[in-house]
Amino acid sequence: MINGELKNQIDRIWDAFWSGGISNPLEVIEQITYLLFLRRLDDLHTLEENKSARLKRPMEHRIFPEGSDPKKRPSEDLRWSHFKHFAPSEMFTVVDEHVFPFLRTLGGDDSTYAHHMKDARFTIPTPALLSKVVDLLDKIPMENRDTKGDLYEYMLGKIASAGQNGQFRTPRHIIRLMVEMTAPQPKDIICDPACGTAGFLVCAGEYLREHHPNILHDEKLKQHFHQGMFHGFDFDNVMLRIGSMNMLLHGVENPDIRYRDSLAQDHASDEEAYTLVLANPPFAGSLDYENTAKDLLQIVKTKKTELLFVALFLRLLKPGGRAAVIVPDGVLFGSSNAHKELRRMLIEEQKLDAIVSLPGGVFKPYAGVSTAILLFTKTNSGGTDNVWFYDVQADGLSLDDKRTPLLSEDKMGPVPSTELSKDEHTKNNLPDVLVHWKERDKSELKRARTEQSFCVTKADIAAQGYDLSINRYKEVVHEEVKHRHPKEILESLAKLEAEIQQEMRELEGMPK
Numbered sequence: 001m002i003n004g005e006l007k008n009q010i011d012r013i014w015d016a017f018w019s020g021g022i023s024n025p026l027e028v029i030e031q032i033t034y035l036l037f038l039r040r041l042d043d044l045h046t047l048e049e050n051k052s053a054r055l056k057r058p059m060e061h062r063i064f065p066e067g068s069d070p071k072k073r074p075s076e077d078l079r080w081s082h083f084k085h086f087a088p089s090e091m092f093t094v095v096d097e098h099v100f101p102f103l104r105t106l107g108g109d110d111s112t113y114a115h116h117m118k119d120a121r122f123t124i125p126t127p128a129l130l131s132k133v134v135d136l137l138d139k140i141p142m143e144n145r146d147t148k149g150d151l152y153e154y155m156l157g158k159i160a161s162a163g164q165n166g167q168f169r170t171p172r173h174i175i176r177l178m179v180e181m182t183a184p185q186p187k188d189i190i191c192d193p194a195c196g197t198a199g200f201l202v203c204a205g206e207y208l209r210e211h212h213p214n215i216l217h218d219e220k221l222k223q224h225f226h227q228g229m230f231h232g233f234d235f236d237n238v239m240l241r242i243g244s245m246n247m248l249l250h251g252v253e254n255p256d257i258r259y260r261d262s263l264a265q266d267h268a269s270d271e272e273a274y275t276l277v278l279a280n281p282p283f284a285g286s287l288d289y290e291n292t293a294k295d296l297l298q299i300v301k302t303k304k305t306e307l308l309f310v311a312l313f314l315r316l317l318k319p320g321g322r323a324a325v326i327v328p329d330g331v332l333f334g335s336s337n338a339h340k341e342l343r344r345m346l347i348e349e350q351k352l353d354a355i356v357s358l359p360g361g362v363f364k365p366y367a368g369v370s371t372a373i374l375l376f377t378k379t380n381s382g383g384t385d386n387v388w389f390y391d392v393q394a395d396g397l398s399l400d401d402k403r404t405p406l407l408s409e410d411k412m413g414p415v416p417s418t419e420l421s422k423d424e425h426t427k428n429n430l431p432d433v434l435v436h437w438k439e440r441d442k443s444e445l446k447r448a449r450t451e452q453s454f455c456v457t458k459a460d461i462a463a464q465g466y467d468l469s470i471n472r473y474k475e476v477v478h479e480e481v482k483h484r485h486p487k488e489i490l491e492s493l494a495k496l497e498a499e500i501q502q503e504m505r506e507l508e509g510m511p512k
Contacts, residue, residue, distance in 0.1 A: 006140065007154060009139060009140055010155055014028065014155075016133055017129070020125065020129035021125050022123065025159045026238060027123060029156065030238055031133075032133075033241055034103065036245060038080050038103070039080045039138075040248070041079075041080070042079045045079065048061050064076070064078055064079055064102075072098060078098055078102050088127035091134065092124075092126070092130050104117065104118050111253075112255055112256065116244050145250065145251040148249040149249050149251070152245065152249045157169075169197060169199065170199055172203070175199050176413055177433060178324040178373060179207050179324075180414050180434055181354075181375060181433075182276060182322055183207075184204045186215045187275075188204075188275045189229060189318075190275070191273070191276070192232045193233050193316065194234060194280070194309075195239070196234060198242075198244070198257065200278035201231075201232050201252075201255065202250045226253040227254050232257045233258060233262050240258070264292065266293050272317065272318045276322055277321070279323075280326040281325070282305070283305050292308060293312075295315060296315065299315065301338060302336070306327055306330065307342050310325070310374070314378060317378040321378050322353075322376070322377045324375045325374050327371065327372060329357075329371060331372075333467050346384075347384045349381075351379050351382070351384050352376045352384045352468075353375040353440075354388040355387060355388075355468050356373040356375070356389075356390045356392060356433060358372055359392060359393055361398070362395055362399070372470075386457055387455065387456050387458070388454075389455070391452050391470050391474060392429045393452075394426060394428055395429065396413065407420075413428075413430060414433065415434070416428070450474075454474075456473045
């Protein structure tokens with residue numbers, strides 16, 4: 001967690017942009033991303049210089065060119081450590097006319113960041129604003145990976161709190177729940193086909209560092225972690241830049257974050273390429289058949305994006321691969337042939353592991369649609385015996401548009417640092433989800449359908465037309481009401497009538 005002072009510094013940067021005329025939070029993040037990237041390039045160049053001086057050899061990986069052109073600035077002036085000392089007007093000229101053109105030529109080093117910087121646009125409007133932002137960013141410590149990552153996450157959180165573009169961000173505690181349930185392994189190849197700011201990939205990376213600390217000590221696993229493990233696609237270039245920087249600041253050197261309209265392109269090259277899919281794809285309604293990848297239509301013939309994405313996940317996974325993905329409730333009980341066929345396929349041909357029903361307010365204020373987490377394993381040979389259901393009724397935040405925390409920070413999320421009491425569980429079900437998920441093949445099989453979690457056999461689901469709505473199977477406990485004996489009721493009525501007559505006589509002044 002970042003401390004209050006660092007948060008205040010970020011808030012000041014944010015306020016500086018707003019008062020300087022940039023009010024779109026996505027544009028603010030984009031400009032900060034460019035500046036952070038420039039600062040990182042300078043740090044890398046400095047490391048190479050130090051290495052060269054220590055070994056008394058020429059630099060192997062030069063980032064900034066040598067010398068200067070008569071019409072251009074000296075190459076040293078392109079570096080953060082140099083231009084940060086310039087007067088505002090000179091700094092503005094250097095960054096606008098020299099640094100950003102240089103940034104757009106960096107694609108040659110093959111890193112995902114350099115690739116996404118080729119379209120970099122400098123939109124900070126005034127020298128005063130640039131000088132202020134550079135000064136504030138320079139004071140932020142960037143040596144520690146946790147600090148860098150948390151700082152960027154805090155800035156991304158401001159996209160949501162500003163009320164714009166928040167749809168790009170899945171709530172972090174829901175992402176953490178899905179990552180904990182799928183438990184990424186050091187040899188996994190992880191994909192998010194609609195990655196946005198790369199929240200799922202970042203969380204998976206942090207999980208691996210926490211649970212498999214040796215992953216960065218083994219040279220082969222380390223290379224896989226930095227080069228081959230993480231794959232994210234999006235068709236928004238701003239999101240790709242932000243997602244790439246998010247991964248970089250969380251310590252992943254070169255993830256595969258690239259442009260792709262996942263539903264509109266053929267995926268032959270990616271077929272069965274991944275062992276874990278984590279996603280919350282956008283559900284925009286329907287697509288034209290002409291624009292939809294033909295390989296997906298072979299799996300499920302539909303225009304519905306929510307069904308096509310599930311078909312895509314099946315196509316991308318290797319046999320034995322697993323997925324945790326968010327779907328709108330309609331996927332679970334929709335009555336069209338395509339809906340039913342997709343559910344039948346998941347249950348009969350693959351292994352459907354679980355349905356975690358989420359409360360309707362989880363994605364407020366951006367969407368009120370009810371959703372669920374779908375967890376399945378690709379087998380191509382069936383394997384579903386029982387499907388585990390959990391009815392999440394509270395996620396630690398109010399379910400209205402304000403999404404106010406209901407508990408202290410140490411009791412929030414799926415892995416709180418302080419154990420929850422029974423009363424606190426009613427405000428945050430997520431830790432309980434993990435507890436019962438681990439028992440899904442054991443004690444959960446015996447739980448009654450009146451409980452918050454339970455299992456349903458494949459035969460029962462097939463008998464219901466493969467309906468996966470939790471309400472189809474959940475049973476409500478009816479409290480037994482004790483009825484009084486008729487004789488007792490009549491005696492009470494007679495007594496009441498006598499009391500009423502007595503009161504009437506007293507009011508009329510009649511003797512007793």
